[in-house]
Amino acid sequence: MVIYLIKRLFAVVPIILFAIFLMFVLVRLSPVDPAQAYLAASNIHPTEELLAEKRQEFGLDRPLIVQYFQTVADIVRFDFGNSYVTNTPVWQEITTRLPATLQLALSSILVAIIVSVPLGFLSAVYKNSWLDHFSRLLSYLGASIPQFWLGYVLIFFFAVKLDLFPVEGRGTWQHFVLPSITLSLALIAIYTRLLRASVLEELEEAYVLYGRTRGLKEKGIMAKHVLRISISPMLTGLGMNLGKLLTGTIIVEQVFSWPGFGRFFIEAIFNRDIPVIQSYVVLAACLFIVCNLIVDIIQLYLDPRISREGRAQF
Amino acid sequence: MKIHNSKKNLFLALAACAALALSACSDDNAAGSADAESDNPNSITMSWPRDIGPMNPHVYNPSQLITQSMIYEPLVSYEEGGEVKPHLAESWTVSEDGREYTFKLREGVKFTDGSSLTSQVVKKNFDAVLANKNSHSWLGVINVLDKIEVVDELTFKMVLTQAYYPALQDLAVVRPVRMLGEAGFPEDGDTSKGITEPVGTGPWVLDEYKTDEYAVFKRNPDYWGESPELEEVTIKIIPDAETRVLAFEKGELDLIYGEGVVSMDSFNYLKETGEYTTDLSDPVATRTMLVNSTSEKLSDLNVRLALHHGFDKQAMVEGITLGLEEKADSILSSNFPYAQEDIEAIEYDVEKAASYLDEAGWKLESGGAIREKDGQPLELELIYDKTDPIQKAMAETLQAEWSAIGVKLNIAGLELTEQIERRKAGNFDLDFWYNYGAPYDPHSMINVVAEDGWGVAEAHSNLPMKTELDEQVREALASTDETKRQELYGTILTTLQEQSVFIPISYMKKTVAYQNNIESFEFPANRDEHPFNDISVSK
Numbered sequence: 001m002v003i004y005l006i007k008r009l010f011a012v013v014p015i016i017l018f019a020i021f022l023m024f025v026l027v028r029l030s031p032v033d034p035a036q037a038y039l040a041a042s043n044i045h046p047t048e049e050l051l052a053e054k055r056q057e058f059g060l061d062r063p064l065i066v067q068y069f070q071t072v073a074d075i076v077r078f079d080f081g082n083s084y085v086t087n088t089p090v091w092q093e094i095t096t097r098l099p100a101t102l103q104l105a106l107s108s109i110l111v112a113i114i115v116s117v118p119l120g121f122l123s124a125v126y127k128n129s130w131l132d133h134f135s136r137l138l139s140y141l142g143a144s145i146p147q148f149w150l151g152y153v154l155i156f157f158f159a160v161k162l163d164l165f166p167v168e169g170r171g172t173w174q175h176f177v178l179p180s181i182t183l184s185l186a187l188i189a190i191y192t193r194l195l196r197a198s199v200l201e202e203l204e205e206a207y208v209l210y211g212r213t214r215g216l217k218e219k220g221i222m223a224k225h226v227l228r229i230s231i232s233p234m235l236t237g238l239g240m241n242l243g244k245l246l247t248g249t250i251i252v253e254q255v256f257s258w259p260g261f262g263r264f265f266i267e268a269i270f271n272r273d274i275p276v277i278q279s280y281v282v283l284a285a286c287l288f289i290v291c292n293l294i295v296d297i298i299q300l301y302l303d304p305r306i307s308r309e310g311r312a313q314f
Numbered sequence: 315m316k317i318h319n320s321k322k323n324l325f326l327a328l329a330a331c332a333a334l335a336l337s338a339c340s341d342d343n344a345a346g347s348a349d350a351e352s353d354n355p356n357s358i359t360m361s362w363p364r365d366i367g368p369m370n371p372h373v374y375n376p377s378q379l380i381t382q383s384m385i386y387e388p389l390v391s392y393e394e395g396g397e398v399k400p401h402l403a404e405s406w407t408v409s410e411d412g413r414e415y416t417f418k419l420r421e422g423v424k425f426t427d428g429s430s431l432t433s434q435v436v437k438k439n440f441d442a443v444l445a446n447k448n449s450h451s452w453l454g455v456i457n458v459l460d461k462i463e464v465v466d467e468l469t470f471k472m473v474l475t476q477a478y479y480p481a482l483q484d485l486a487v488v489r490p491v492r493m494l495g496e497a498g499f500p501e502d503g504d505t506s507k508g509i510t511e512p513v514g515t516g517p518w519v520l521d522e523y524k525t526d527e528y529a530v531f532k533r534n535p536d537y538w539g540e541s542p543e544l545e546e547v548t549i550k551i552i553p554d555a556e557t558r559v560l561a562f563e564k565g566e567l568d569l570i571y572g573e574g575v576v577s578m579d580s581f582n583y584l585k586e587t588g589e590y591t592t593d594l595s596d597p598v599a600t601r602t603m604l605v606n607s608t609s610e611k612l613s614d615l616n617v618r619l620a621l622h623h624g625f626d627k628q629a630m631v632e633g634i635t636l637g638l639e640e641k642a643d644s645i646l647s648s649n650f651p652y653a654q655e656d657i658e659a660i661e662y663d664v665e666k667a668a669s670y671l672d673e674a675g676w677k678l679e680s681g682g683a684i685r686e687k688d689g690q691p692l693e694l695e696l697i698y699d700k701t702d703p704i705q706k707a708m709a710e711t712l713q714a715e716w717s718a719i720g721v722k723l724n725i726a727g728l729e730l731t732e733q734i735e736r737r738k739a740g741n742f743d744l745d746f747w748y749n750y751g752a753p754y755d756p757h758s759m760i761n762v763v764a765e766d767g768w769g770v771a772e773a774h775s776n777l778p779m780k781t782e783l784d785e786q787v788r789e790a791l792a793s794t795d796e797t798k799r800q801e802l803y804g805t806i807l808t809t810l811q812e813q814s815v816f817i818p819i820s821y822m823k824k825t826v827a828y829q830n831n832i833e834s835f836e837f838p839a840n841r842d843e844h845p846f847n848d849i850s851v852s853k
Contacts, residue, residue: 031729031732032729032731032732033731033735036731036734036735037731040730040731040734041375042373042374042375042449044374044449044450044452045451045452045767045768046734046738047448047451047767048767049448050448050449050451053448085375085376086367086368086376087507087508096525097525097526152556152557152560155557155560156560159560159564160560160563160564163564166566167557167560167561167564167566168550168552168557168561168566169527169528169550170527254553254554255554255556255557256557257527257550257551257552257553257554257557259524259525259526259527259551263526263553264526267364271375272731
């Protein structure tokens with residue numbers, strides 16, 4: 001287990017290096033000069049001298065290869081630099097805003113799990129019942145409704161018309177409800193279907209029949225064996241989605257005026273605020289990797305059929 | 315058993331981490347945005363699309379003009395019709411050669427740190443700005459400012475390198491020429507890297523602030539001037555325009571104010587409900603098309619005139635801006651100083667447009683759709699900011715309108731910075747352009763007509779009277795004679811209109827929508843100023 005973990009952690013290094021490389025290339029491929037973007041964002045007239053001065057200040061006048069290695073060296077030292085726009089250390093900008101984003105992502109995941117585990121499980125057990133039809137409808141809607149639209153609809157009915165929740169902002173538990181639902185509906189759609197499919201598959205397995213013939217209680221078979229095993233693919237999905245969720249909060253943060261990092265990132269893109277963009281990419285890459293790692297570990301625990309030795313050779 | 319236990323521990327640890335993360339998250343918002351909604355009946359809540367920033371009076375982004383203008387005050391203020399009135403400076407005299415301005419400061423003005431407004435502080439402010447002159451070169455007065463001399467406690471002299479008549483108008487802008495108190499300066503006096511606290515003389519003081527969430531401003535109890543009626547203004551940060559409208563409808567906001575802060579559809583919707591008051595300001599700027607006279611096909615005046623005559627401006631403005639902007643016949647709207655009443659409008663006239671093109675030698679072959687000359691098609695490119703829905707819609711309309719007179723218009727949506735880059739490089743046929751509004755215009759507008767570096771003077775460089783035009787601009791800016799200046803403005807604006815190097819499209823306006831408890835709302839004359847001093851609420 002320990003060796004497996006160490007190996008996985010070492011594998012993180014090339015992935016992050018690749019992410020930095022990709023980000024570096026993509027930002028430089030854009031036709032927009034960050035110095036120009038900075039001055040435009042500040043409403044300063046971009047004279048040639050001023051542009052040259054800014055390029056030098058941002059280190060953009062050096063050869064690309066030097067810039068690249070400097071970027072890597074800075075990130076390795078956890079030096080994310082200062083934002084071009086706010087002139088504040090990016091790390092500070094991140095730590096002020098990330099809690100709000102994490103909070104929203106976690107609460108959405110929680111809602112998604114609370115709804116989709118019983119729904120997916122029961123709709124498989126009671127296949128073709130009204131509950132199953134309902135879960136299918138919900139999955140269909142969840143997969144097809146765009147998040148920003150759903151956000152507006154929820155605000156319109158539940159905040160403006162029914163006056164149950166605030167329209168925007170953050171602070172009380174009421175502020176969580178609408179953005180969490182908006183963000184979790186797509187997840188509910190995926191997880192419910194995943195769980196339903198894998199429960200149906202497990203129900204066909206011989207051990208279920210064996211359990212029944214041994215006279216074990218149906219509830220016991222379902223809870224202790226079927227659910228435990230069939231939840232595995234859903235967890236994989238969850239792990240993959242955690243990272244995606246954190247980066248996917250951007251739209252919901254915008255619609256609900258949630259003061260998270262996603263909003264800050266959108267502005268950074270418009271302003272070509274490279275230090276912010278690169279920190280976000282590195283952070284997102286790390287999150288994806290860590291989430292996947294955690295899920296793999298949980299799966300080892302949940303499904304004995306996945307041998308630790310086997311996974312260690314990945 | 316042992317393995318099982320370690321798995322169990324791992325699980326517990328993970329659960330604990332999650333719980334910790336959640337509790338850590340909820341701790342820091344104990345005083346959340348709900349608190350921002352004040353119980354004070356003499357207060358209002360409005361929204362702004364972006365965080366208000368560090369409120370440094372000497373730098374730009376990310377500080378927002380609206381809140382900078384609440385805290386910091388100018389030496390002189392810009393009023394209706396371009397009149398400049400005393401503000402922190404009680405009076406001033408200008409030397410005969412127009413190079414020395416001697417200001418007398420108002421007595422008894424206090425900064426919010428308790429210190430007094432003196433000539434020394436004014437000098438310190440200007441010195442901080444001059445230390446970064448490069449960043450402020452867009453503002454004429456900074457460009458020609460040589461130094462500030464302290465005469466006595468309340469008198470100081472502004473010495474210019476050359477005469478520049480709009481110096482006073484420039485001193486009324488929001489940044490970078492408003493006064494920061496002594497306690498706001500960092501130790502080395504260089505404010506370009508940040509200030510220690512927002513200390514101003516203005517009618518408002520920042521009371522509570524949460525990045526990206528809200529800012530609460532309280533009335534300054536020691537304000538030297540007439541105190542605002544309101545006691546408190548809360549500005550909520552709502553980046554999304556639709557959410558802003560929904561929050562307003564629910565009553566979480568009392569006021570939606572600004573330029574482009576709601577979509578035109580939403581504004582009309584709010585207006586039509588009849589439940590709120592909505593209003594439009596006087597024109598704040600002109601939406602214009604910049605025509606590149608150095609481009610081969612557009613170097614011919616007849617082609618430029620044909621384009622100007624060749625589209626139904628009224629219909630385009632009504633259809634696209636839903637009546638929220640007003641058709642513009644002249645580049646400078648009449649509420650600006652030196653606007654010319656007698657400038658002849660270039661009206662929509664397809665036949666005239668066609669005859670101009672015929673005259674220029676661009677002929678339409680029978681059965682053809684695009685005019686040709688020497689085997690070359692009349693094909694032009696219009697660049698626009700792809701994130702601006704109005705520019706996009708207008709570009710598409712023009713494409714259709716001009717195709718009717720045999721012009722093929724290619725439209726290219728670009729990122730704003732790329733649009734600016736191409737404008738500066740002269741790499742375009744047509745481009746959207748805006749003048750700057752009060753208090754920057756009309757002097758800033760004519761300045762870029764003559765000065766290279768903005769892409770406008772370059773685009774006009776092919777005009778036969780370009781040297782003369784530049785000379786007239788320089789003379790107008792340096793002139794100390796009001797009549798002469800009026801005359802020069804007349805000639806400049808007429809030339810620009812007749813040459814059709816700018817095609818005025820519409821006058822842009824600010825919008826406001828407010829709940830019915832708000833009384834006496836007035837749009838500030840200065841485009842960047844806040845409107846809170848005049849507002850009162852019914853109790």
